[in-house]
Amino acid sequence: MRKEISFLFLSAAAVSLTLSSCAPRPYYRAPVPPAPAIKAPPAPPAEVSVRQTVPPDSKIREQDVRTKTPPPPAAKAGKEPPRQASVESRSGADATPALPPPLADDSSLLAKITPATSPQRAASLRLTEEGRKILDAGDPAKALTRLEQTIVIDSTNPYGYFFLAKAQYRLGRYRDALNFLDIAESRLGNELFWLAEIHALRGDNFRAQGQLQRAEASYNQALRLNSGNRSAADALARMQGEAQPAQFQTK
Numbered sequence: 001m002r003k004e005i006s007f008l009f010l011s012a013a014a015v016s017l018t019l020s021s022c023a024p025r026p027y028y029r030a031p032v033p034p035a036p037a038i039k040a041p042p043a044p045p046a047e048v049s050v051r052q053t054v055p056p057d058s059k060i061r062e063q064d065v066r067t068k069t070p071p072p073p074a075a076k077a078g079k080e081p082p083r084q085a086s087v088e089s090r091s092g093a094d095a096t097p098a099l100p101p102p103l104a105d106d107s108s109l110l111a112k113i114t115p116a117t118s119p120q121r122a123a124s125l126r127l128t129e130e131g132r133k134i135l136d137a138g139d140p141a142k143a144l145t146r147l148e149q150t151i152v153i154d155s156t157n158p159y160g161y162f163f164l165a166k167a168q169y170r171l172g173r174y175r176d177a178l179n180f181l182d183i184a185e186s187r188l189g190n191e192l193f194w195l196a197e198i199h200a201l202r203g204d205n206f207r208a209q210g211q212l213q214r215a216e217a218s219y220n221q222a223l224r225l226n227s228g229n230r231s232a233a234d235a236l237a238r239m240q241g242e243a244q245p246a247q248f249q250t251k
Helices: 002-022 062-067 087-091 119-136 140-153 158-170 174-188 192-208 212-225 230-250
Strands: none
Touching (some): 119 140, 158 192, 174 192
């Protein structure tokens, strides 16, 4: 009987061992590494209070507000502060600048003939004076032939070129007149009286061609050199008188 019991026990043990060997093994999983610790962002700095504490005793009375003038308003961003008016704008952009005193009359060509004057220059000056008288008499064509002889005798005579330019202007040859004026100016040197005469006559030629701005500039230059130049002063007065009716018509 004991043998049977032991045999049954051994058989049950063998069966259990067989069943345990045939049972499926559990699936092996690799261990998951721990996630890195996330650092919390630093806390923002505490905001500084902009408001200033007002002492309890500082009370604004109504009478103080009435007596004190309010501060000027702050300038808006993007706008420039107003500029001070320049001297030119206060006095007027078209204000005539201060002119020097008028020069002494130096128009006499015969007075330029001295014992030191060369015979060629003396003869040329006499012919120039004759041509000027003919020109003033109202015969520019006849004066032109006489004045052409002046530069044949003495090509350095600036007064001969000036009156040649004046004769060409009277004949309506404005470009030729301007060319002679350029030659006369290059030969005059520092004779302010005659330089003013050249600028005044140049202004007349510009004005005759409709170049009013250049004419006005030439007249002003003549007056800066000699404030007593009547040709330039009268021409500017006429131009201003002609400009005023045009302004009224455009309004």
